[in-house]
Amino acid sequence: MQPIQLIVGLANPGKEYENTRHNAGAWFIDELVRHTNATLRFETRYHGMHGLVQLHGQSCHLLVPTTFMNLSGQAVQACMNYHKLSSDTLLVAHDEIDLPTGTIKLKFDGGDSGHNGLKNIIRHLNTKQFYRLRIGVGRPAHGKEVVDYVLNRPSKADRHKINDALIRAQEALPLIMSGDMQKAMQQLHTEAQS
Numbered sequence: 001m002q003p004i005q006l007i008v009g010l011a012n013p014g015k016e017y018e019n020t021r022h023n024a025g026a027w028f029i030d031e032l033v034r035h036t037n038a039t040l041r042f043e044t045r046y047h048g049m050h051g052l053v054q055l056h057g058q059s060c061h062l063l064v065p066t067t068f069m070n071l072s073g074q075a076v077q078a079c080m081n082y083h084k085l086s087s088d089t090l091l092v093a094h095d096e097i098d099l100p101t102g103t104i105k106l107k108f109d110g111g112d113s114g115h116n117g118l119k120n121i122i123r124h125l126n127t128k129q130f131y132r133l134r135i136g137v138g139r140p141a142h143g144k145e146v147v148d149y150v151l152n153r154p155s156k157a158d159r160h161k162i163n164d165a166l167i168r169a170q171e172a173l174p175l176i177m178s179g180d181m182q183k184a185m186q187q188l189h190t191e192a193q194s
Helices: 021-036 068-082 116-125 148-149 155-179 183-193
Strands: 007-011 041-043 048-055 058-063 092-095 104-108 131-136
Touching: 007 021, 021 048, 021 058, 021 092, 021 131, 021 148, 021 155, 048 068, 058 068, 068 092, 068 116, 092 148, 104 155, 104 183, 131 155, 131 183, 155 183
Parallel strands: 007 058, 007 092, 092 131
Antiparallel strands: 041 048, 048 058, 104 131
């Protein structure tokens, strides 16, 4: 299996969104940046914040699109085309309402689960064949709007659970970076159940 060459953290731009559930993908990149002392800079050609880091002995691009969520594919496609990357070397970190808060799962391929960022990436790349790091943010209470829910901040307790999940994802990164996805999935999914 190919090692990961681009990690994208999905988010909406602007201060008013940075602590909302929909930006959980960018929180993963924030965590990575903290661990590696990397620097992200705005890159016009990629429509986003970009950096190149050494992760577990490998070069990897980090990208947080600064388009709005439903235009994320524009940024991802621009970065991938420029660096001639194939979709199976892409890992997209995103919030996932179909997983309980603080659960984290890794998967390859599949639909968009109604996530506008994923939907746009699939449309731009014309493939579903890429990895996703699904960061569980839980579902809104019955009768509440999904859009309102993901565009609001999680409670302190929920944010703590999500942060713990992001740390677990960091611990699985050596396996992810080396392309040992089965082992990484096993590690993440076992911890998710414990």
